[in-house]
Amino acid sequence: EVQLVESGGGLVQPGGSLRLSCAASGFTVSSNYINWVRQAPGKGLEWVSVINSAGSTYYADALKGRFTISRDNSKNTLYLQIDSLRPEDTAVYYCAKSRGSSRLAAALDCWGQGTLVTVSS
Amino acid sequence: EIVLTQSPGTLSLSPGERATLSCRASQSVTSNYLAWYQQKPGQAPRLLMYGASSRATGIPDRFSGSGSGTDFTLTINRLEPEDFAVYYCQQYGSSSFTFGPGTTVDIK
Numbered sequence: 001e002v003q004l005v006e007s008g009g010g011l012v013q014p015g016g017s018l019r020l021s022c023a024a025s026g027f028t029v030s031s032n033y034i035n036w037v038r039q040a041p042g043k044g045l046e047w048v049s050v051i052n053s054a055g056s057t058y059y060a061d062a063l064k065g066r067f068t069i070s071r072d073n074s075k076n077t078l079y080l081q082i083d084s085l086r087p088e089d090t091a092v093y094y095c096a097k098s099r100g101s102s103r104l105a106a107a108l109d110c111w112g113q114g115t116l117v118t119v120s121s
Numbered sequence: 122e123i124v125l126t127q128s129p130g131t132l133s134l135s136p137g138e139r140a141t142l143s144c145r146a147s148q149s150v151t152s153n154y155l156a157w158y159q160q161k162p163g164q165a166p167r168l169l170m171y172g173a174s175s176r177a178t179g180i181p182d183r184f185s186g187s188g189s190g191t192d193f194t195l196t197i198n199r200l201e202p203e204d205f206a207v208y209y210c211q212q213y214g215s216s217s218f219t220f221g222p223g224t225t226v227d228i229k
Contacts, residue, residue, distance in 0.1 A: 035218070037166075037220075044207075044209065044220065044221075044222050044223045045158070045160070045166065045209050045211075045220045045223070046220065047211070047217075047218045047219055047220055050218060058216045058217055058218075059217070060122070060217055060219070061122045061217060094165055094166075096165075096166075099168075099171065099177075103154065103213065103214075104152070104154075104172075105171075106154065106213040106218070107154075107156035107168055107171035107172075107177075107211070107213060108156070108158070108166075108168055108211075109168045109171075109177060109178070111165035111166055111167075112165065113165060114165060
């Protein structure tokens with residue numbers, strides 16, 4: 001069964017850092033596009049970042065510089081490092097996998113349950 | 122970065138009616154790499170359509186997608202009670218993927 005399980009969320013003070021993890025099972029992270037998508041309370045979905053099957057990384061224009069996506073193929077796990085956290089980063093962070101390994105198949109067909117990040121003093 | 126606009130913001134309909142949701146892109150979406158997702162309260166989104174008009178696995182045929190370039194439509198024929206939810210479009214044709222703001226389909 002294909003599954004994604006996020007962890008690492010919690011309460012963080014403004015200016016702090018956090019690393020979110022997304023453990024994958026039932027498929028290989030290096031064979032797909034894996035995305036991070038966030039959703040602030042009561043708001044819509046916001047695409048954050050993607051790492052593709054070739055290992056190339058891309059970010060939302062508004063978020064470049066503070067977010068770093070990476071993966072550990074040996075652990076079949078994806079990460080999102082967030083630095084200089086701001087209150088507006090408060091959101092549920094989802095990881096989601098693509099249908100396949102190419103741009104043609106980059107729509108997101110499996111999502112984790114999300115992990116909540118709260119940035120507050 | 123491609124900006125997606127969805128309309129209407131809210132659609133109030135009765136079960137059995139047809140829903141027509143629009144998604145407009147600020148520039149042409151490469152190869153119609155446009156997806157639609159459904160999200161219910163407290164749940165992760167679910168993929169409905171990809172490539173603008175292909176249904177994802179397990180999605181009933183009352184859902185259909187159309188469009189190309191900058192204008193896309195999701196149609197839900199004969200709304201079922203479980204279809205009342207928020208719907209998002211997403212483009213994945215550029216290096217930076219983006220979502221639209223969503224359309225809420227609620228019960229009239």
